[in-house]
Amino acid sequence: MRLGDSTGERPSPALGIRSGVVTLALALAPAVSAIWAVPCFVTQDGPAHVYNAHILLESLRLGPDSPFASVFEPNWRPLPNLGGHLALMGxxxxxxxxxxxxAMTTISLAGFAFAILWLRWRVAGPRGLEASAVLAALLAINMPWLMGFSNFLLGASLAVVTWGVWWGGRDRLGPGRAGAIGALLVLGYLGHLVSLGLAVAGLVVLAVSAPAPAAGGRSGFRRRLGWTLLSCAPVVPMAVLYKALTAEGGAFEPTWEQSGSWLSPVLWARRVSWIDPIALGRRDIAPVWSGMDGPWCLALAPSLWLGLGLLAAIGKTWGRPRSGAFPSRRAWTALAILLLVGSAAxxxxxxEAHGYYLAQRVALLGLAALVPALDWGEGAVSGRLAAGLIGAALALQSAFVWDFALESNCRAGALLASAPxxxxxxxxxxxxVDIRGRYRSNPLLHADCLLGVGSGNVVWSNYEPRHYYFPVQLLPDLDAPPSQEFEDVALSGDPSDRRRRWEGLIGRYGGGMDVVLCWGLDPxxxxxTAGWAGSGPVFSSGKVRVYRRSAVAGITRGAPRRR
Incomplete structure (x- = not known):
C-alpha cells in the first residue's frame, strides 16, 4: 500500500495525476490572473532583475555602444543568481x-508549485494529489515570491526536483543517476546558493533516514549513502569558487532580527511571526476592504488556517501509523522538522553584503518537504477537515494577492506613468518618501528600474551592482551615487534623518543626475530638490513629481566622473 492510502484499493494512476494537475492549475488561477490582468502588478525585486537582465542583453548586443557601457559592466563569472538573469535575458x-x-513572476510561482506536487507523486503515488495540490499552491504563493526572489524560487524548485529524482532511485543509485543529480545541483548553484545548500542537506538527511534498502542490508545502506555523497561532488568546486567570491563582500556576520533571551516566550512568538514564509503582509489587515483593518483581521490570516490544516493532517498521518507507510513518512518528516527548526534557530x-531573509527561505523548503509525508486519508473526516482548512487558507491568500496587485497598480502605476x-x-x-505599505513586499522600492528598460536610462537606485553575487557591476573607480543611500532615504521614518541624507546625496552626487523622480511629499x-534643478518640477501628478536639471543649474552631461 502506498503512502497516503486509506484503503487497499488503488485508483487509476493516470486519473489521479490528471486530477492533481487540474486541481493545482485551478488553485493557482486567481494569483496568475492577478499577475496578468492588473497592469502594474510588480513584485519588490522583480523590476531590478528585469533591468539588470536588460543591461546584460544590451552589452551582448551592442558591446561598447551600449547606453550602459560607461556605467555598468557584466560579470560573467559562474555566480549564484546568474541562472535567473539568463532566463530573463531570453x-x-x-x-x-x-x-x-x-512571465518570470508566473514561472517562479507555478514552477515551485508543480515541483512540490511532482515530489508528492514521486514519493506517495497518485493518492492524495488533489489535497496536496491545494497545499502546493498555497506554499507557492509565499512571501519570497511576492518579494520577487525569483532566483531563489527557481533554485528551490530545482532542489525539490533533485530530492524527487534521488528518492525515485534511492536504492538503485549508480553513475547515471548520480550524474543527473550532480547536474541538477550545478543548475541549482546558478539559481541561488541557499536553495543549493538546502538541496544538498536534504539529500544527506534523506539518505540517512530513509527506510533501509530491501536488499543488501547495511552494505546496501552504505552503498546508497556513498553514491549520494558522490552525486554531491560537483558542489565542492562550486563551494571553493563561492568562498573566493565572498571575500568581495567581507566577513560573514550572522544576524538575528529579534534579540533577547532565548528562553522568552515573547521572543519566540515574535520570531515565529517574523519567520512565517506564508504571511504576505501585516496580520491586522483585511484584503480589499482596507477600511476594516484591525486586530480582528488575525482571523483572516492564511497562516492561521494553514497551521490548523497542517495540525489536522499531521494528526491523521501520525494518529494511526501503518507498517509500510511509516518509514517513508519518517524520512520526510525528519527532513521537514530539521529545516523548520533550523529556520527558527x-x-x-x-x-548586508551577503543577503538576508534566510530564515523564511529555509522554512519554506521545510514546509515543502512536509508535503510528501502527509496522509490525507480520503474519505476520513479528519482528512476532509485538513483539506478544507488549507483550502480556506488558499482562498484568503489569493484575496491578499489581488489586494496587493491593486495596491501595486495604484502606487507603482503612478510612478511608472512618469516615463514620458x-x-x-x-x-x-x-x-x-513615505512608501511603507500594508505588505512585506514593497512595489515602490525598485519599480523605478523599469524606467531604465528600453530607454537607455541609468537608474542609480539599482541595488544589484552593490552585491558581488549579481552579474551586473559598476565600473571600477566610478564615482557613482550609492544605491544604498537612495534606499536608506526611502526607508527612513525620521524626517530630519531623511533630510540630512538627501541633502548629502544631492550635494555629493547631484552632478551625476539629469533627472530626479520623486514619490511622496516632504516639505x-x-x-x-528644487535648488538642485534650478526650477520647479517639470511633471507633477498626485504624489509623483519629476525634476530636470536645467542648463542654468550647471548640468554637465556625460559619464559620471571617476574617483
Whole structure:
C-alpha cells in the first residue's frame, strides 16, 4: 500500500495525476490572473532583475555602444543568481519588458508549485494529489515570491526536483543517476546558493533516514549513502569558487532580527511571526476592504488556517501509523522538522553584503518537504477537515494577492506613468518618501528600474551592482551615487534623518543626475530638490513629481566622473 492510502484499493494512476494537475492549475488561477490582468502588478525585486537582465542583453548586443557601457559592466563569472538573469535575458529577447517580468513572476510561482506536487507523486503515488495540490499552491504563493526572489524560487524548485529524482532511485543509485543529480545541483548553484545548500542537506538527511534498502542490508545502506555523497561532488568546486567570491563582500556576520533571551516566550512568538514564509503582509489587515483593518483581521490570516490544516493532517498521518507507510513518512518528516527548526534557530542573514531573509527561505523548503509525508486519508473526516482548512487558507491568500496587485497598480502605476517626463538616455536619481505599505513586499522600492528598460536610462537606485553575487557591476573607480543611500532615504521614518541624507546625496552626487523622480511629499526635501534643478518640477501628478536639471543649474552631461 502506498503512502497516503486509506484503503487497499488503488485508483487509476493516470486519473489521479490528471486530477492533481487540474486541481493545482485551478488553485493557482486567481494569483496568475492577478499577475496578468492588473497592469502594474510588480513584485519588490522583480523590476531590478528585469533591468539588470536588460543591461546584460544590451552589452551582448551592442558591446561598447551600449547606453550602459560607461556605467555598468557584466560579470560573467559562474555566480549564484546568474541562472535567473539568463532566463530573463531570453524572455526579453522575445517579449516586451513588462511581459517578461510577468512571465518570470508566473514561472517562479507555478514552477515551485508543480515541483512540490511532482515530489508528492514521486514519493506517495497518485493518492492524495488533489489535497496536496491545494497545499502546493498555497506554499507557492509565499512571501519570497511576492518579494520577487525569483532566483531563489527557481533554485528551490530545482532542489525539490533533485530530492524527487534521488528518492525515485534511492536504492538503485549508480553513475547515471548520480550524474543527473550532480547536474541538477550545478543548475541549482546558478539559481541561488541557499536553495543549493538546502538541496544538498536534504539529500544527506534523506539518505540517512530513509527506510533501509530491501536488499543488501547495511552494505546496501552504505552503498546508497556513498553514491549520494558522490552525486554531491560537483558542489565542492562550486563551494571553493563561492568562498573566493565572498571575500568581495567581507566577513560573514550572522544576524538575528529579534534579540533577547532565548528562553522568552515573547521572543519566540515574535520570531515565529517574523519567520512565517506564508504571511504576505501585516496580520491586522483585511484584503480589499482596507477600511476594516484591525486586530480582528488575525482571523483572516492564511497562516492561521494553514497551521490548523497542517495540525489536522499531521494528526491523521501520525494518529494511526501503518507498517509500510511509516518509514517513508519518517524520512520526510525528519527532513521537514530539521529545516523548520533550523529556520527558527539559525540566523536571518550574514550581513548586508551577503543577503538576508534566510530564515523564511529555509522554512519554506521545510514546509515543502512536509508535503510528501502527509496522509490525507480520503474519505476520513479528519482528512476532509485538513483539506478544507488549507483550502480556506488558499482562498484568503489569493484575496491578499489581488489586494496587493491593486495596491501595486495604484502606487507603482503612478510612478511608472512618469516615463514620458523622465525621458530617455538620462541619469535618474529617485527620491521615495513615505512608501511603507500594508505588505512585506514593497512595489515602490525598485519599480523605478523599469524606467531604465528600453530607454537607455541609468537608474542609480539599482541595488544589484552593490552585491558581488549579481552579474551586473559598476565600473571600477566610478564615482557613482550609492544605491544604498537612495534606499536608506526611502526607508527612513525620521524626517530630519531623511533630510540630512538627501541633502548629502544631492550635494555629493547631484552632478551625476539629469533627472530626479520623486514619490511622496516632504516639505523639508522640496527646496533641496528644487535648488538642485534650478526650477520647479517639470511633471507633477498626485504624489509623483519629476525634476530636470536645467542648463542654468550647471548640468554637465556625460559619464559620471571617476574617483
Amino acid at each position: 524572455m526579453l529577447s522575445v517579449l516586451p519588458p513588462r511581459a517578461a517580468d510577468r 539559525g540566523p536571518d542573514g550574514f550581513g 517626463a523622465v525621458g530617455r538616455g538620462e541619469r535618474v536619481g529617485t527620491l521615495l 523639508g526635501l522640496e527646496p533641496i
